[in-house]
Amino acid sequence: MGLRTPLHDEHLALSARMVDFGGWDMPVQYSSVLDEHHAVRRAQGMFDVSHMTLLELTGPDAAAYLRHLLANDVTKLKVPGKALYSVMLNERGGIIDDLIVYAPVPEQPELWRVIVNCGTHDKDLAWMQRQAASFRVSLRERTDLAMLAVQGPQARATVAALLPDAAGRIGELAVFQGFDAGGDWFIARTGYTGEDGLELMLPGAEAPAFWRRLLAAGVLPCGLGARDTLRLEAGMPLYGNDMNDDTSPLVSNLGWTIAWDHDFIGKDALLAEREAGAKQRLVGLVLEGKGVLRAHMRVVVEGAGEGETTSGTFSPTLEKAVAFARVPVGDQTEALVDIRGKLLPARIVKPVFARSGKALI
């Protein structure tokens, strides 16, 4: 038996298909991955993401600690509750994890929220504690909180209608920003789908009732299957697939997240890699014909060499197979993918396929 979120009984009541995900019992689908995917692109869906690790950082050195720890720079966060996406690197410039950090809000002016992945929980915490030793900062894990993602063009209006006291703030909330809604509720306009929507952190004990209210309001429950197709279409990398401890952000299409003008762990290795020129790039692939792309397929780029897909799926929006692939650098626009021994043509594109309900390819 794996770890259970506060919404476990809700998933069972909906006859969700449960799978092990990083040690957690999580729903992979309730009805149909395609229906769940389209609900988020066209209307609204909700995901239990309580398996994610929620950390709170406090102490006079919290900001300095985060600057040292992260390749992106928290001093960019000028607005309370603003969110920042960053990678956390090892000394070799390899990615330990990717995460979201939220700047403090006026109600808790010294509290930084950090959301890291569930599969990396143990090594992240060990690394973060080790680095914290030379800073006046303390880390606290909030296992008592649940986390819900309500995503899709109708999501914000639906949540606002259910939370009249927070409706005004939800209505005017800027993208990538959160606020304290009281009673240990934190509501942010963030997500992992390429659609508008919210992520809510709330007391685990209150999560089942709120889940049922969302259900009654017509929000479709969505599992990890749709979460993966949505994030892949939206061009969002997945830790463990598209990046890991041995890949740098420069070969993971994450160069844009590096704030070069501050010092951070792994910077020297990145500078050396940049100086020498990155050897690989992470690209998008769209299969020309029929079939499905999966992770770990061999990719042949004529004139450049060979690489490999890191994530792949059937894109419900494009109705074509799409993938991320790490290939040797070059300006080629075509590749061949080895699917069960056949080399099939694919187009090399920017690794973002669909967002805001629209195909981008």
Next chain:
Amino acid sequence: MSNTPAELKYAASHEWARLEGDIVTVGITDHAQDALGDLVYVELPTVGDQVAAGDEAGVVESVKAASDIYAPVSGEIVEVNEALVDAPEIVNSDAYGAGWLYKIKVSDAGELDKLLSADEYAAQAH
């Protein structure tokens, strides 16, 4: 509960087989389509291919996973269900009817006796 028609024979690898004359029609079971979820791609063998019982012959893929299809009996592929190329979801909606995959002209109809009955298959597929 998945549906397992009594008149068909089954392979443990989740194919069904229906004998009519010397032609065996092959598909995947309702249990298999349900476990895979929304099918988005079907790769069929080529008409004229010779297959032996247990050979890989075809692949079905859902959003989540790819699954090999194994020929339940030996013989020659005489027809494939072309409709599935553009509409693989037919396998989800009608696994035992319009969602058939291909037809084999059997070399030895006795091979069907080695397959499972509906009850035997239902017991092991749970």
